[in-house]
Amino acid sequence: MVGVRAASVQVVIYRADMAERTYGELPQFPTGSTFRDRRELAASGVHRPLQAGICGGKDGSESIVVSGGYVDDEDRGEEIIYTGQGGNDPGTRRQIADQQLTVGNAGLARSQLEGNPVRVIRGAGGDAAYSPPTGYRYDGLFRVVDHWADTGIDGFQIWRFRLVSLDSIDSPPTDAIDGVPVDRSAAVVQRLIRSTAVANGVKKMHHYRCQVCGVDLTTPTGPYAEAAHIRALGRPHNGPDAPGNVLCLCPNHHALFDAGAIYVEAGLVRDWQGNELGVLRTVPKHKLDSAQLVYHRKHRCP
C-alpha cells in the first residue's frame, strides 16, 4: 500500500454529469491512494458523491465506500458482503425501512450483469482489520459476483452484494499455466478492463439484441446480452480484443457459436452443415472482421 500525497489530488477529474461513468482504475490514483476526507475523495474522482456510499445508478455503479455505515456489512479483505443503500438511519446506523433494488443498488446489480469492475474505498469507520486508521483509502478493483435480498439484523429487507477483489480472481488458465510469469495486478487487470469496455461497446451498438435471432432479454436491472469473441482471446487462438472480433449474442447463440454449431459467412448465419438459418443482424457502425469469421468457421466447425 502506498500513500498518495495531497498534492496529487490537484488532478481533479470531477465532472458535472454524474451519469457519465468511469469504470476501472484512475491512473492518477493507484491502489493504496489515501484521502483525508470525503471532500478530497470526491474531488479526486475516485468516488464522486460526497455522502452516498454507492456512486451509481441503474446504468451501473463505478465505486463504493465501505466505512461501517451499515450493520449488515461484512468485510473479509479480499471479499466484501456489502449492504445496499437506503432504509438506514444515519444517526444510529440501523435499518429503519426496506431497501429497494433501485439507484445505487440497481447499479451494483447492473455492474454484476455487465461484468464491470467497481472501485472499493475503505474508510476509517470500517472493520479495523482492513480499514485505514484515518480518512479513506482506495483499495483496488472488485467485481460484483452475487446479489440477493435478505432480512437484515434489524428485521428489514436489505439487498446484499458479494464483491471479490480482482487480484484474488484468477486469470483464465491461458495465462496461468504455461510457466510464463504474469504480472497479475497490472497486465491482467488492465486487459480485463479493456475487454469489458470493448464488450460493453458492442452490446450497446446492438441495443443488447442478439445478432442471430434478435431476441432482447430483459432483467430487473436492464437488458442482457453477451459479447462473443469470434476468434477466442488467449492461447492458442490469440484473437484481437477489438469490436470487429466481437458479436452481440444471446446466451443461446453464444453457446452454439462457441460449440461450432453455427458460423457466419457473407452476412448469413449457417449451421455447421451449411444450412442457411438467416441473415446476421448488423448496424452500420459495427464493422466485423471477416478474417476472424473465416478463422472461426475453419477451426470450430467440423
Added chain:
Amino acid sequence: MVGVRAASVQVVIYRADMAERTYGELPQFPTGSTFRDRRELAASGVHRPLQAGICGGKDGSESIVVSGGYVDDEDRGEEIIYTGQGGNDPGTRRQIADQQLTVGNAGLARSQLEGNPVRVIRGAGGDAAYSPPTGYRYDGLFRVVDHWADTGIDGFQIWRFRLVSLDSIDSPPTDAIDGVPVDRSAAVVQRLIRSTAVANGVKKMHHYRCQVCGVDLTTPTGPYAEAAHIRALGRPHNGPDAPGNVLCLCPNHHALFDAGAIYVEAGLVRDWQGNELGVLRTVPKHKLDSAQLVYHRKHRCP
C-alpha cells in the same frame, strides 16, 4: 506420487458394455497409480481399451493415454494439448490422413460441453519431463477446456484438445477466500464430480430441453442444455447439490433465472413482476424441491 502394487489390480472393474461410462476417479486407483503395460491398465478400468488412446464415443470420453503417439501432442504438465485420434500411421507415428470429429474425438468434445472430467494416463513414450520412466501412470483428472481443428505438422487436419488439470483449476471464490483451508485435491474435486453427475442426470431426464421454453439446442457433438441450481451452491446460499434443486434450462433462461427476471411458483413460470409466462415443463421422475423455488423467488427477484 504413490505407486500401486500389482496386487491391487485384482479389483477388476472391466465391463463388457464399453458404452457405460465411468467418469471421475476410481477409488482403488488414486492419482499416481502405476501400471506395467496396457493390459494391466485396461484390466484396472482406469483406461479400458487395449490400444486406443481415447476411451470414449459420441456420448463422452472418460480417459486418455498420453504416450507420444502423435507428433502434434504438447505436454506442459498441468496443461496438455492433445491430438485427436485417427489418420495416424502407428509405425511412423506421422499423420497420413485428415481426422474427423467422430468416435473418441467427438467424445472429448462432448466431455467439454458437459463438463465431465477425463482421467489422464501418461505412458513412458511421452514427454520425458512429465512421463513415467516405464509403463503407465494415472496422473489425475483433467477437464477439456477447448477443442479446435488445425493443420498438423504433417499437413493434415487434426482435432486438438486443450486439457487442464483439475488440481490447477481454482475452486470458485466461495471456497478460496474466507480463510478456511480447503483440501483441494480431495474435497473440491469430489464435489465437482458429484455436481457434474447431478447436473448430467437432470439434463438427461429432460432430454436436454429447456423446462421453460422447450428449446432443444443442437451442436455437432450432441444436444446442449444447462443445469441451473435453483438455490445457489456455496456461501452464502448453501443450496443442496441434488436433482430437486436443479432445473434443466437453455442458456437464455438460465441467465434470466439467475438474474431474478423469472421465477417458478405453483408450476407456473412468471416474470419478476408476476406476469404469467407459461407452465414449467416437467417429467414425473424429476421432483422439484419447492422450498428452494420459494428461496429463489424471495432472494433473487425484486
